[in-house]
Amino acid sequence: xxxxxxxxxxxxxAPEEIVLGGIQAAREFHIxxxxxxxxxxxxxxxxRENAEHDPLISVHHASQVIEMDEHPGxxxxxxxxxxxxVAASLVRxxxxxxxxxxxxxxxxxAAGLLGIGRIPGxxxxxxxxxxxxxxxxxxxLIDSGASAQPNSENxxxxxxxxxxxxxxxxxxxxxxxxxxxIGEESIKGSPVAAETFAKLSRQKAVPFxxxxxxxxxxxxxxxxxxxDGFTGNVVLKFAEGLSTFFMQLVKDSISEGGLVAKLGxxxxxxxxxxxxxxxxxxxxxxxxxxxxIRGGLVICHGASRAKAIKNAVGLAERICNERxxxxxxxxxxxxxxxxxxxxxxxxxxx
Amino acid sequence: xxxxxxxxxxxxxAPEEIVLGGIQAAREFHIxxxxxxxxxxxxxxxxRENAEHDPLISVHHASQVIEMDEHPGxxxxxxxxxxxxVAASLVRxxxxxxxxxxxxxxxxxAAGLLGIGRIPGxxxxxxxxxxxxxxxxxxxLIDSGASAQPNSENxxxxxxxxxxxxxxxxxxxxxxxxxxxIGEESIKGSPVAAETFAKLSRQKAVPFxxxxxxxxxxxxxxxxxxxDGFTGNVVLKFAEGLSTFFMQLVKDSISEGGLVAKLGxxxxxxxxxxxxxxxxxxxxxxxxxxxxIRGGLVICHGASRAKAIKNAVGLAERICNERxxxxxxxxxxxxxxxxxxxxxxxxxxx
Numbered sequence: 150x151x152x153x154x155x156x157x158x159x160x161x162x163a164p165e166e167i168v169l170g171g172i173q174a175a176r177e178f179h180i181x182x183x184x185x186x187x188x189x190x191x192x193x194x195x196x197r198e199n200a201e202h203d204p205l206i207s208v209h210h211a212s213q214v215i216e217m218d219e220h221p222g223x224x225x226x227x228x229x230x231x232x233x234x235v236a237a238s239l240v241r242x243x244x245x246x247x248x249x250x251x252x253x254x255x256x257x258x259a260a261g262l263l264g265i266g267r268i269p270g271x272x273x274x275x276x277x278x279x280x281x282x283x284x285x286x287x288x289x290l291i292d293s294g295a296s297a298q299p300n301s302e303n304x305x306x307x308x309x310x311x312x313x314x315x316x317x318x319x320x321x322x323x324x325x326x327x328x329x330x331i332g333e334e335s336i337k338g339s340p341v342a343a344e345t346f347a348k349l350s351r352q353k354a355v356p357f358x359x360x361x362x363x364x365x366x367x368x369x370x371x372x373x374x375x376x377d378g379f380t381g382n383v384v385l386k387f388a389e390g391l392s393t394f395f396m397q398l399v400k401d402s403i404s405e406g407g408l409v410a411k412l413g414x415x416x417x418x419x420x421x422x423x424x425x426x427x428x429x430x431x432x433x434x435x436x437x438x439x440x441x442i443r444g445g446l447v448i449c450h451g452a453s454r455a456k457a458i459k460n461a462v463g464l465a466e467r468i469c470n471e472r473x474x475x476x477x478x479x480x481x482x483x484x485x486x487x488x489x490x491x492x493x494x495x496x497x498x499x
Numbered sequence: 500x501x502x503x504x505x506x507x508x509x510x511x512x513a514p515e516e517i518v519l520g521g522i523q524a525a526r527e528f529h530i531x532x533x534x535x536x537x538x539x540x541x542x543x544x545x546x547r548e549n550a551e552h553d554p555l556i557s558v559h560h561a562s563q564v565i566e567m568d569e570h571p572g573x574x575x576x577x578x579x580x581x582x583x584x585v586a587a588s589l590v591r592x593x594x595x596x597x598x599x600x601x602x603x604x605x606x607x608x609a610a611g612l613l614g615i616g617r618i619p620g621x622x623x624x625x626x627x628x629x630x631x632x633x634x635x636x637x638x639x640l641i642d643s644g645a646s647a648q649p650n651s652e653n654x655x656x657x658x659x660x661x662x663x664x665x666x667x668x669x670x671x672x673x674x675x676x677x678x679x680x681i682g683e684e685s686i687k688g689s690p691v692a693a694e695t696f697a698k699l700s701r702q703k704a705v706p707f708x709x710x711x712x713x714x715x716x717x718x719x720x721x722x723x724x725x726x727d728g729f730t731g732n733v734v735l736k737f738a739e740g741l742s743t744f745f746m747q748l749v750k751d752s753i754s755e756g757g758l759v760a761k762l763g764x765x766x767x768x769x770x771x772x773x774x775x776x777x778x779x780x781x782x783x784x785x786x787x788x789x790x791x792i793r794g795g796l797v798i799c800h801g802a803s804r805a806k807a808i809k810n811a812v813g814l815a816e817r818i819c820n821e822r823x824x825x826x827x828x829x830x831x832x833x834x835x836x837x838x839x840x841x842x843x844x845x846x847x848x849x
Contacts, residue, residue: 282744283743283744283747294681297681297687297688297689297692298689331647331728331733331736337647339648339729340648363732363733363735363736363737363739363740364737364739366737366740367737367740367741368740376733379681379688379689379692379730380729380733382681382713383681383713383726383733383734384713384733384734384737386681386712386713386714387716387734387737387738388713388737389714390714390715390718391717391738391741393633393714394717394718395745397633
């Protein structure tokens, strides 16, 4: 049976909400979880929730924690017994199939890259973030923050990672993969974008649907949109800020609208909240996978509560069940055309 | 009296809506406008609107048009009598103080760069776009599409351009200038971002308030947010798409909400529309100025109708009245510290 490691000490509400999320995943989804962290803090919560003897829940002690304000790479190297590092080592050893990491995104990426390790042939792991779109589904933005300045080869690999994730985990038959750019024409944008366009057009491993513009992220025209971690991260945090802003605007325009509008608002509010919030609520989705490493890793928002953690555990299990890492490892060769061409050239010259 | 040139042939609704916007600007704001374009098409509209003898309105004939799908730079060089080029030449000669350009953003930037010309010392002109924020004002994003891959020196100049625009045109006493990045720490992000952070921290011409994250664009924590034209353009178009999406979500959740929600919606809708749409409606603001050139240039959305054009003409006049170009030209020396240092070093070595 697949086990999912959870960094129980990460995030704003650790360990309380993280442990509760783990318990819910065990009880509702029947997933076997390993809570990694300070057992002195974790065990009392399990006892209080009558979960200490649940055969699906175990505790793996780790004595240290990587804090939000630490340099992720340095902290990962220094704190060998940090909960996030220990969780990664459980995945590396094969004891767990995947891990869930709330808290510092930087620490989670370091744990994936250095603790679990890259898939051979993948140079830079990338974070895939689902963004709700107008077609009722999600657009997968990859990379949304792992690698700030990738080259065109890395971006081509992001296309591969996103394509297989959309196929395997979301069962999209033939995902439409676009490249985020500032115009539809192939020569638009930065030199890296133009180079990536050319490379994506040449390869055959992933069907390439052309350039995507910012407005295509929520339009649903593409299933996967490839970008660098700088742009992706800005877009993601901007979306977060803009969602808050829109909800504020709705509230303001209701409260400034006089008595009739206020009475109307009372009637409309439950429907609005149900329909609108559910779609933009990251807790429904759980988290964002780090792809390109030899095991599952789901990064959760720092403000995650039990429900988000539970759903992240569910997602982590799905990544294992669908054999995402294995399929990607097998597919890498198909897309690394440049490397292959270079190799053949070297062989020919040698 | 300052005259504003309007490219009457640019945008999806040219010349009809552009000419109407020019007439409204003359009548409501008492601004003198020069409609540039095919007089055979423009004059009948003026006659129909009883505006042909308005002393504030004149027509300057231009026989060509740069289409949306043409390569902006090439088209600008080839079509010497294109309306956007002729409008730029009226600004260059001093006949007009500023111009309004609906239609192709690329053609407008080419007209500004090649037709009007750069301010000495400014390497790359930049587009400043106002984005509504939660404090009830606007955050000015600069650059939002003129230059896809600027260096750190260009980004420092964007800070200067945005700072003076916010002070002069919006009368913000001491604008808070931030650098768009993927974390608050100085060493975060791409090498260009880290370099820009260091340079902005060293100079004294513009008060630098540190790194801004994506969520700070709508939060109102900064008045001016500096970025490259790639990221800025993606953010801008994403905001456009997301606004459409949110309005759709509001509609959907109302229509799916049953009879009570529908009745409530009837009552709440006018208030929602008044409060919400007014804030995110670009037509209220008119357009986005191209800064760093020797004259005013306001770029309008391709879908602009009369009201947006009218407001863009108002903005163009304000840019002239507040002497934005002159102040920037005078301030450039203060921020080009690197160039100065380099010069001194060369002098010392020479």
